Amino acid sequence: MSLCLEFCHKGIGKAGFRYHHAESDYLMLVYWIPHTPDSIPANASHRLGVGAFVVNNKREVLVVQETSGRFGGTGVWKMPTGAVNEGEDICDAVIREVKEETGVETEFVEVLAFRQSHKSFFQKSDLFFVCMLQPQSFDIQSQASEIEATKWMPVEDYAAQPFVQENELFDFIAKICLSKLNDNYTGFSNVPTTTSSGKKTYLYLNNDAIGSHLLASKEQA
Template sequence: MTKERVLVVQEKSGVLKGLGIWKFPTGVVEPGEDINIGVVREVKEETGVDAEFVEVLAFRQSHKAYFEKSDLFFVCILRPLSFDITKQESEIEDAQWMPVEEFAAQPFVQQHELVKYILEVGLAKADKEYTGFSPISIKSAFSPKQSLFYMNRR
């Protein structure tokens, strides 16, 4: 996301199928995959856009979500390394770089608190008024494994 444009998609399946709603690319982290790697992979798979991870901006926790499990939804910001779009044919109906004002004007955005908050925090980050959480590689206190500790490094 920049102050001017945001990368958005329309899905081929799911609850938003065929409604003409533009949304941010989303996805699921694979077992054993770090968040910062998973979000870059998902954006590349869905849109063909190469990007690098910047920060976790926020997260949402809900219970009894999919399969009656608790769910954590991470809002991350990436820095695009390319701008050419090649949509994933199996999942994505369309993808584009959309003006932020046009995205924000969608009734879907106006009617859904979560999407409004995501847009708000993304724009605050673009204006340098917000700092999210960056990963730091650390050793576990109880094993030789490496872990990622996300913190605000302001």
């Protein structure tokens, strides 16, 4: 394979092409024709992740302990998390991840917050969306391949974990979730929209007085 790549690389270089990106079924090469600086956009730069804040009417949050990775064997209880698949909406991805990891059916409520970090998975940037969901079922069936344990935990106990309190980002997220439960915070609801090309998509907006007005206008139209 290395000899083949070396041979191909020599031919590619002579022809003026350069590698752009690769997927499982193709290798993309590009060649900038004009005699100006190459301005071909880079390949996808971000990976999307979601975290699920699922809380029941007893102020209990759905939490998991993972079998491997950063949190494997640490005893830390965390919210279900995962990656958004290509072509998948954030609101659908977080519902899917909760179902896969815990067996619990949920309904999307809103995006509470998101953070951006750099040089993460494969040195790409990372966008992580913390979403609030309402449970539609309560029986737990943990995903054996990834999840060590799952339970409903008082939200105050979740926020009081030493790891959460000692980690600035996790502590911040926990406080946002608590503020939401205490009606002191409003996140971003998903509003179905259509682009000029007819593509169905979601606009995430703060559902305050302005957001309510926009939704009312959309429904009247």
